[in-house]
Amino acid sequence: MNWVNVVVQGILLGGLYALFAAGLSLTFGVMRLVNLAHGDLSILAAFFCFSVAEVFDLNPLVALVLVLPAAFLFGYLLQRIIVEHVPRMDVLPPIVVTFGLGIIIQNLLLRHYSADNRRLQVGSLATDRIRVSDELTIGMMPLITFLAAVAVLGALHLLLQRTQLGRSFRAASDDPDAARLMGVDHKRIFALALAVSMVTVALAGVLLGIRTSFTPSAGPARLIFAFEAVIIGGLGSLWGTLVGGIILGVAQAVGSELNPGWGVLTGHLVFLAVLVVRPTGLFGKVRVA
Amino acid sequence: MSLLVVRGLDSRYGDFQALFGIDLTVDEGETLAVIGANGAGKSTLLNTIAGLVSVAGGEVAFDGQVVNRASVHRRVDLGIALVPEGRRIFPSLGVEENLRLGGYRKRRGPWTVEAVYDVFPLLRPLARRSAARLSGGEQQTLAIGRALMANPRLLLLDEVSLGLAPIVVQQLYRALEAITGNGTTLMLVEQDISQALRVADRFACLVEGRVSLTGRPADVSRADVTDAYFGMART
Secondary structure, three states, X not given: OOHHHHHHHHHHHHHHHHHHHHHHHHHHHHHOOOOOOHHHHHHHHHHHHHHHHHHHOOOHHHHHHHHHHHHHHHHHHHHHHOHHHXXXXXXXXXXXXXXXXXXXXXXXXXXXXXXXXXXXXXHHHHOOEEEOOXXXXXXXXXXXXXXXXXXXXXXXXXXHHHOHHXXXXXXXXXXXXXXXXXXXXXXXXXXXXXHHHHHHHHXXXXXXXXXXXXXXXXXXXXXXXXXXXXXXXXXXXHHHHHHXXXXXXXXXXXXXXXXXXXXXXXXXXXXXXXXXXXXXXXXXXXXXX | OEEEEEEXXXXXXXXXXXXXXXXXXXXXXXXXXXXXXXXXXXXXXHHXXXXXXXXXXXXXXEOOEEOOOOOHHHHHHHOEEEEOOOOOOOOOOEHHHHHHHHOOOOOOOOOOHHHHHHHXXXXXXXXXXXXXXXXXXXXXXXXXXXXXOOOOOEEEEEOOOOOOOHHHHHHHHHHHHHHHHOOOEEEEEOOOHHHHHHHOOEEEEEEOOEEEEEEOHHHXXXXXXXXXXXXXXXX
């Protein structure tokens, strides 16, 4: 057993989880939307990328040039056409609606693509690896995925902290009505938040599809890992989300090393342990209403 | 001419009607104080003018244009800004960020972050502080500064003195006089009647969603105002 290798692979896997979690964290943070279709939307993006790559005969990573803007548009329209009209007096209706949306997506994918395993083919990049030492080799794709996660979280951080759009996101999150009084068009802002979230989700879905095979029913498991990463890291903290993803990834890698069947279980146990010890997460900003 | 004309305005929250046929006008450059007991509908009136509460009957016209169906941000573009009750500053933003958000619509006018700091010097050293860590008076000052950043023609102020020390209230009102001095029209809701009547050119008294008395502070006696406030008919 080589623990250094296990931990490094876990960290790299954690990057992917953080990428999944980033969009979830953003939509919850800005509009208090618990999006249960999050995982299914990422799988939808993976299938869309699969088709784009096939039709135009492109490398899936190149196809991102089409997939990501499409995801942005899709997120915007999803908010304006469906989510916006869901009653918001309670947390439950949006949860039910996005749960239903997830089921619809799964079944449409099943109808169109069948239940077969698919994988996004990136040629030799999928197997390229960097040999660090005899015990440690780092796969090219896991490394790219991790760096993409850091870049996306960094970009989101800058967006939220440094731009007027980011300020309006945070203001709408603090107090939607007061933000409206500043002239913030909250419907547009919420749609933009879901659009940005959808871009990160699509990127995560495509990177997942390159890393491992996927089926129309692969979404919900992604949703759970994303939730766990957000909650371990603490709500409202983007870098916390990255740390949460890494902790989850390392826990799963260590669990798998102990026994191949324990990976997912170990991740869940670590999540529960964090929830018991620190219910607000490791870096959660405790909000006083 | 009248900048704001409210005609026969009804407002309701679901089944509960809060305003009944309100008629009033605010002239360009003037300060109108709206007084009345708790629950008289003062905040509802301001919220309806700002667009947070929709018009159930009658009309609200701003600068000659009926704005009944205009969104809040459209009204901000026209020049209506509201300092809401309870300040409602954004706690996760810094002081300067709050001000910058006030200028979100980029409406042209004299107000910039620097101009706000000039009128409210106490905010300048707090620029980078989180707005959540301000005192009540500082928060209220920030809320007013934030609304000014929208470069409003009509500034609506809801209970700015609530919960503040008298000295702080005095400072705020002195600053407001400076603001009206450059032509901004003011409509303020105030529980502190003597404070309100001191700064107002005219006043309107609300009782249970209806206007019970309007006039100039100099033209009415204290007793008239008291009677109007409690909704008692003059004999």
